[in-house]
Amino acid sequence: MQIQVNTDNFIHGDTRVIEVAERAVTQDLDHLSERLTRIEVHLKDQNADKHGPDHIRCTLEARPRGMGPMSAHHDAADISAALKGAAKKLRSRLSSEFGRADQHR
Numbered sequence: 001m002q003i004q005v006n007t008d009n010f011i012h013g014d015t016r017v018i019e020v021a022e023r024a025v026t027q028d029l030d031h032l033s034e035r036l037t038r039i040e041v042h043l044k045d046q047n048a049d050k051h052g053p054d055h056i057r058c059t060l061e062a063r064p065r066g067m068g069p070m071s072a073h074h075d076a077a078d079i080s081a082a083l084k085g086a087a088k089k090l091r092s093r094l095s096s097e098f099g100r101a102d103q104h105r
Helices: 015-035 079-103
Strands: 002-007 036-045 056-064 070-076
Touching (some): 036 079
Parallel strands (some): 002 036
Antiparallel strands (some): 056 070
């Protein structure tokens, strides 16, 4: 499973952000890695242009083998919380879809 991290112009995609993103994704989705080709992580600061408090949106897009892409997003005050929330939502959605697909086999 490949993990690709994308950030907007207001979040610096340095090695620390990439490590935090990869850790969050692998913690929640590693048990499904055999069924996934790629996870794309998109981090965006929703309030950056308004000069307000940080409001981070994390969108995770999974590319399951033999299925269409699936995504989940979560908004939080910091990157770590946004990543964890989105990863849990995506794990739930993928587990549900894989369960349905396995029943039809």
